[in-house]
Amino acid sequence: MAWLFDPIQNGGEVIIDFGCYGPNLSTWFMDGKKPFSVTAVTQQFQPEFNPKVEDEATIIRTYDNSQTVIQALWNWPMGCKDMEIYGLKGAAYSDNSQDHRIRIAKGYDQYHEKVEKLPQLPSSYNSGFLSMLGK
CATH class of the missing domain: 2.60.40 (Immunoglobulin-like)
Incomplete structure (x- = not known):
């Protein structure tokens, strides 16, 4: 599991870990249609727990008639x-x-x-x- 917190072995940290669920659901809701743009912003809010990697990502998938906003976080105060x-x-x-x-x-x-x-x-x-x- 140490690979998850290693920026070289993982390469994406929270965006790879929790950032997959929202896009999977978005793709399912859109009947497999791909977005025409994807934008992401990553940040590190808790360096004391995640010193080498980001722990928050906001991903925006844009379609012709809709938009999906995904928050992938390792810093929730509770399960979410x-x-x-x-x-x-x-x-x-x-x-x-x-x-x-x-x-x-x-x-x-x-x-x-x-x-x-x-x-x-x-x-x-x-x-x-x-x-x-x-x-």
Whole structure:
């Protein structure tokens, strides 16, 4: 595991480690379509824990009609597996693998919210967002 924190052996640190999940999900949501641009900014906020590598990355994938913003971090104060998806009429929030909210807009300041607590899935299928989407 030491290779993960070695800039020569890994070459990308947090962007390689946690920076893969968001692009994988983005590609899935976009039915395999590739973005026409990808921009990333990396930073080091906790050199005392990660002295040789960056520990934060923000990745922006731009498509014709949408944009995906991915935050890959090693410096969260707690485990964080959340996702937000915004559409033309509402938004879906996955707060963790089981707690989900869907908000349908009613004008600019109002919305109807449906809250779901999904059952824990077996480990090979434990992405709650896939369950919410019926996949």
